[in-house]
Amino acid sequence: MKPDLLISVLAVYRDQAGVLPSFLAETAALLGRTYSNFEIVLLDNGSTDATPAAVRPLLQQYKCVRYLRLTRPLADETALTAGLDTAIGDYVVTLHPDFDPVSEIPAMVDLCRAGNEVVLGKDRSPPETGLAYRAARSVFRRVAKRIVRFDPASGLTSYRCLSRSAVNAVTRVRARRRNLGVVLEDVGLEPVFHPYSRVSRSGGSPQPSLYRAVRTGLSLLVHHSAAPLRFVSILGVLGSALSLLYSLYVIAIYLFKDDVMPGWTTLSLQVSGLAVIAFVMLTLIGESVGRVLDEQLDRPLYHIREERASSVMLADATRRNVTDHSTDEPRRAA
Amino acid sequence: MAETCDALIVGGGFYGLYLAAFLAKRHSRILLVERGADLMTRASYANQARVHGGYHYPRSVLTAGRSRANYSRFLDEFHDAISDRFEAIYAIARVGSQVTAEQFTIAMERIGAPLQRAELKVRSLFDSSRIEDVFLVEEAAFDADRLRRIMAERVAAAGVSVKLHTTANRATPLPQGGVRVETSGGAIEAGEVYVCGYAQTNAIAAASGLPMIPLKHELAEMALIEVPEPLKSLGITVMDGPFFSCMPFPPRGLHTLSHVRYTPHGQWFDNAEVPYQTADRVLEVVEKRSAFPHMMRDAARFVPSLASCEQSGSLWEVKTLLPRSEADDSRPILFRANHGLEGLHVVMGGKIDNVYDVADAIEQAMVSQ
Numbered sequence: 001m002k003p004d005l006l007i008s009v010l011a012v013y014r015d016q017a018g019v020l021p022s023f024l025a026e027t028a029a030l031l032g033r034t035y036s037n038f039e040i041v042l043l044d045n046g047s048t049d050a051t052p053a054a055v056r057p058l059l060q061q062y063k064c065v066r067y068l069r070l071t072r073p074l075a076d077e078t079a080l081t082a083g084l085d086t087a088i089g090d091y092v093v094t095l096h097p098d099f100d101p102v103s104e105i106p107a108m109v110d111l112c113r114a115g116n117e118v119v120l121g122k123d124r125s126p127p128e129t130g131l132a133y134r135a136a137r138s139v140f141r142r143v144a145k146r147i148v149r150f151d152p153a154s155g156l157t158s159y160r161c162l163s164r165s166a167v168n169a170v171t172r173v174r175a176r177r178r179n180l181g182v183v184l185e186d187v188g189l190e191p192v193f194h195p196y197s198r199v200s201r202s203g204g205s206p207q208p209s210l211y212r213a214v215r216t217g218l219s220l221l222v223h224h225s226a227a228p229l230r231f232v233s234i235l236g237v238l239g240s241a242l243s244l245l246y247s248l249y250v251i252a253i254y255l256f257k258d259d260v261m262p263g264w265t266t267l268s269l270q271v272s273g274l275a276v277i278a279f280v281m282l283t284l285i286g287e288s289v290g291r292v293l294d295e296q297l298d299r300p301l302y303h304i305r306e307e308r309a310s311s312v313m314l315a316d317a318t319r320r321n322v323t324d325h326s327t328d329e330p331r332r333a334a
Numbered sequence: 335m336a337e338t339c340d341a342l343i344v345g346g347g348f349y350g351l352y353l354a355a356f357l358a359k360r361h362s363r364i365l366l367v368e369r370g371a372d373l374m375t376r377a378s379y380a381n382q383a384r385v386h387g388g389y390h391y392p393r394s395v396l397t398a399g400r401s402r403a404n405y406s407r408f409l410d411e412f413h414d415a416i417s418d419r420f421e422a423i424y425a426i427a428r429v430g431s432q433v434t435a436e437q438f439t440i441a442m443e444r445i446g447a448p449l450q451r452a453e454l455k456v457r458s459l460f461d462s463s464r465i466e467d468v469f470l471v472e473e474a475a476f477d478a479d480r481l482r483r484i485m486a487e488r489v490a491a492a493g494v495s496v497k498l499h500t501t502a503n504r505a506t507p508l509p510q511g512g513v514r515v516e517t518s519g520g521a522i523e524a525g526e527v528y529v530c531g532y533a534q535t536n537a538i539a540a541a542s543g544l545p546m547i548p549l550k551h552e553l554a555e556m557a558l559i560e561v562p563e564p565l566k567s568l569g570i571t572v573m574d575g576p577f578f579s580c581m582p583f584p585p586r587g588l589h590t591l592s593h594v595r596y597t598p599h600g601q602w603f604d605n606a607e608v609p610y611q612t613a614d615r616v617l618e619v620v621e622k623r624s625a626f627p628h629m630m631r632d633a634a635r636f637v638p639s640l641a642s643c644e645q646s647g648s649l650w651e652v653k654t655l656l657p658r659s660e661a662d663d664s665r666p667i668l669f670r671a672n673h674g675l676e677g678l679h680v681v682m683g684g685k686i687d688n689v690y691d692v693a694d695a696i697e698q699a700m701v702s703q
Contacts, residue, residue: 006627006628006631036627037627039628064628066595085429086430088628088631088632089631090631168635171463172463304430307430309576309595309598311598311600311601312599312600312601
């Protein structure tokens with residue numbers, strides 16, 4: 001008895017043309033067996049390979065597949081927003097078409113249906129990372145806990161399942177680069193973790209890149225909290241205070257000492273005076289930028305270049321149905 | 335012994351009936367054949383029941399303007415078939431719409447289509463994070479059952495002979511001019527033949543060895559639904575992209591839910607390369623699995639109260655388009671005079687209120703002869 005649900009499977013990817021046919025075949029078969037209704041959304045995050053051409057025959061072969069192509073490659077989080085905006089399912093499963101096993105979908109959905117709004121997949125055996133990566137990571141975790149008050153779980157992958165209400169809550173937060181983990185905390189949704197083992201359709205493996213991790217980390221710290229800017233403001237206040245004290249010291253030296261080098265006083269006052277001005281400016285600018293960050297900018301985050309849906313050619317369907325077999329031919333097992 | 339007439343109309347849908355009455359003013363003996371058991375039972379019945387007022391084409395001022403002009407004419411001529419118990423609402427989506435609310439407003443002002451922001455009670459039915467703005471417009475719904483009665487009476491009063499349960503098959507030229515059409519009820523010899531078969535347009539051509547007119551067919555589903563109370567008096571259209579409409583369907587006292595993405599269930603083409611298959615064959619043979627679960631879920635994201643609508647079956651019909659219509663907002667009628675045979679004319683149009691364009695084109699063609 002298939003449950004009366006509509007499941008959306010969302011694959012946000014870039015340059016996966018080689019993997020899509022087998023991914024779709026497996027996913028369509030699994031979903032067809034397990035759920036009464038489903039849709040598969042392929043969200044192309046600015047692929048430069050042959051994906052658009054590869055998708056065309058797939059749309060004619062499979063029902064309930066949608067293909068959306070963004071105009072340019074965007075941050076993973078923004079592309080995810082585009083996908084979540086368009087998925088219609090009671091539950092939305094996101095995954096990577098190459099590295100995430102399709103067979104885990106029912107387990108993820110069941111966990112979500114058991115009352116957990118958000119299920120996040122965790123890699124049982126995360127890839128080996130270098131010393132630099134691990135060092136950067138531990139520094140980041142400590143800083144993040146202090147400044148952003150957020151403890152990012154490790155081993156999280158692109159495999160997720162969100163309930164409809166979680167999708168609605170999460171897509172309401174419109175910000176250019178938003179980390180899903182932080183948004184979940186903001187919104188008050190606590191995720192449940194589902195450990196699984198990643199696979200590989202293409203034979204390659206996901207490469208954790210230190211550069212991308214640093215960028216993501218910085219973005220997490222800077223874009224989600226005005227705390228770094230507050231740090232700048234504090235530095236500014238401190239700097240200007242110290243420079244002011246120094247200026248007073250210079251004047252005091254001039255007044256109370258006899259053998260001051262000619263020019264030292266004016267030079268020192270000029271330098272420290274400028275420093276005071278500069279630090280005050282920094283403080284004010286830091287505060288202003290903080291205000292701006294706090295406000296939501298009302299620009300569209302992404303633009304969909306094209307959207308195509310399944311357009312199954314009925315000629316094949318009717319031809320199959322029209323041929324009559326007058327004898328019972330032995331049928332191949334399904 | 336063949337029956338004779340001045341003009342034979344093939345197809346008892348709205349276009350065929352309108353043309354029959356129109357031609358009866360100019361000819362003395364008009365015959366109309368319809369393969370079904372009654373008139374206006376196919377595409378003329380199974381549609382959104384919308385009389386277009388131009389609001390559907392904000393990106394094409396030409397189409398929108400002509401639509402608006404036809405609107406008043408249709409309302410005047412067929413006011414007895416108009417169902418005025420509904421308010422027509424157009425909502426512009428925030429994401430994925432090809433026009434903004436402002437562009438929509440400007441375009442409608444340009445063609446003189448009345449538009450005002452909907453009242454708060456109606457606006458609150460929409461999810462404001464997905465809908466940019468909501469407008470009350472002047473667009474009517476027609477009752478296909480009442481329209482059928484009006485046209486049947488009009489055609490009878492004009493002296494047109496209507497033969498139901500009659501399928502037109504082969505068409506051959508007559509030596510003295512005119513066309514001989516073999517039908518399931520005997521042969522008919524006509525001075526002129528007008529094929530108004532919509533999805534079955536190419537059936538005669540296929541049976542007669544005449545060239546196919548390239549057409550695109552879609553198997554279309556409109557879910558019939560019972561809507562919750564606040565929506566009962568509204569006809570809602572979300573623009574302008576892969577969205578949906580929830581329109582009143584007077585003949586059944588229900589609403590239809592149609593979705594740009596989920597209404598088409600597959601497609602095929604009439605052209606020289608593939609063997610012809612009739613629309614009826616496809617309708618009979620193809621598995622019809624309702625897309626209502628998809629339609630309802632997507633629609634409920636924009637109008638939350640639609641989550642509690644109940645389905646009462648679906649209307650399945652073949653929608654026929656000119657292959658060129660996909661590129662833009664233009665919705666031309668096809669009128670092909672003397673197609674393959676002298677005296678055999680083909681008319682194909684997809685919008686009920688565009689019938690005036692056909693009549694005008696035929697009038698012009700007659701005048702130029």
